[in-house]
Amino acid sequence: MEEFKKILFPVDFSDCSKKVVPYAIDFARKFDARLYLLFVVRDLSYLTVVNMPYSTLTEFSGEVAAGGEKMMDEFCDNFCADYHNYEAKVIIGDAPEAILTFAEKNGMDLIVIGTHGRKGLDRILLGSVADYVMKSASVPVVTIRGTGVPE
Numbered sequence: 001m002e003e004f005k006k007i008l009f010p011v012d013f014s015d016c017s018k019k020v021v022p023y024a025i026d027f028a029r030k031f032d033a034r035l036y037l038l039f040v041v042r043d044l045s046y047l048t049v050v051n052m053p054y055s056t057l058t059e060f061s062g063e064v065a066a067g068g069e070k071m072m073d074e075f076c077d078n079f080c081a082d083y084h085n086y087e088a089k090v091i092i093g094d095a096p097e098a099i100l101t102f103a104e105k106n107g108m109d110l111i112v113i114g115t116h117g118r119k120g121l122d123r124i125l126l127g128s129v130a131d132y133v134m135k136s137a138s139v140p141v142v143t144i145r146g147t148g149v150p151e
Helices: 017-029 045-050 054-079 095-105 118-125 129-136
Strands: 006-010 034-042 086-094 110-115 141-145
Touching: 006 017, 006 095, 017 034, 017 141, 045 086, 045 129, 045 141, 054 086, 054 095, 086 095, 095 110, 095 141, 110 129, 129 141
Parallel strands: 006 034, 006 110, 034 086, 110 141
Antiparallel strands: none
């Protein structure tokens, strides 16, 4: 069996992330791995086409990232208190691509990602980060459905 020493767990602070994080920690424990929690703040630079100054968008993204840092600290305090071999990162980008780039650049061995279980119009409108990551990653991906997981 492959050794997983670096495990990536993308989070969005939803109930899904809160229900799936114990699984990510269990994987990290089992393999004595470092767990990387990653929150991606959506890059809003594409909105410049709606006559909004780029500096306003980057300022706003920076503020959202600062808020993401606080949320990440709270998330880790609440869910990672018993596991200290982790790093938490907040970056700006397009979530699916940023997750894959982070995994590649940082030599992740495994990605553990939660799925919201969206169907129909919700899936069409909101997309599926987990699906994209699963189909495009160069490393193994474990998906865990965040809905219906016992608390």
